[in-house]
Amino acid sequence: MMRKLMVLAGLVTSLALPITQASAADVENEIALQMYTLRNVGTPAEQFAMAHKAGFRHVELVGTHGLGAAQMKSLLQDNQLTVTSAHVQLSALEQDYQPTVAFNKAIGNHTLIVPWIEPQDRPDSQQGWIDYAQKLDKLGAKLRKDGIQLGYHNHNFEMKKYGGITALEIILNHTKRDNLKLEMDAAWVSRGGQDPARLLKAYPGRIYALHAKDNAGIGVRDDEMNFAPLGDGLLDWKTILPAAKASGVKWFIVEHDLPKDPWQIITTSHQNLRAALEKLPQ
DSSP states (O other): OHHHHHHHHHHHHHHHSOOOBOOHHHHHTTEEEEGGGGTTSSSHHHHHHHHHHTTOSEEEEETTTTOOHHHHHHHHHHTTOEEEEEEOOHHHHHHSHHHHHHHHHHTTOOEEEEOOOOGGGSOOSHHHHHHHHHHHHHHHHHHHHTTOEEEEEOOSGGGSEETTEEHHHHHHHTSOTTTOEEEEEHHHHHHTTOOHHHHHHHSTTTEEEEEEOEEOOTTSSGGGTTEEOTTSSSSOHHHHHHHHHHHTOOEEEEOOSSOSSHHHHHHHHHHHHHHHHHTSBO
8 A cells, every 4th residue: 555655656746847848958959050140250261160159059051152062061070060951042953953962962961941032033923923832842852852851931022912821821832741841930921920820830840940030120220120139029939939849840040131240149049049949848
């Protein structure tokens, strides 16, 4: 009888324990830096050194940074960095497919993100977006055969609705989940009048990464495109981050489009993001 009581007491105690939270080491392997943030910081060597100094272990590239694969690999190794993904224009993938794939494989990167559509190239109808989605789907299938995952990064213009549905959702609805993932920029989603948490919940397993930056109010950081470090702005991260984890987001990537002080932006963003992720239950 005494033994049974002891077992029951142990069970009650274990049930009463708080839900475990992520360690700092675990969280660091979910955080990366989009190197576009540091594009105005000296040479590529200085940029990657700053990323390392700020405590990042992982980075997202912008094309090749004007480097050969051997040079890039050396810079990454020197700064103890690995690549999560790279932003590559659709035109580069269409016109320079083999060199683009070869470069990224050589540096250990297996995810390519289409980051932007020039204004003159943007679809302006529901069928236009369906056609664009089908182009991405076909490219994504081709890349998969070469061991590369294709992704798409949004801005605010994909939040426009066509036939009652956003362009971004048209893209996701007309591509296969294995052929195209989404790198969601939560700040741009919000600027387009949509709710990042809603999209995260609507597309589980489709959203590979979250660009973790915040929106500042009008009159605040006007000279920085009104962007702010995560947690220093207007977005509801207490809702967005748990929704991202539940949706299967793998990477939380710090980015700022126009930082006045890149060091201050990336260190504050890194600190705020790490603290927020550490609070989430595992």
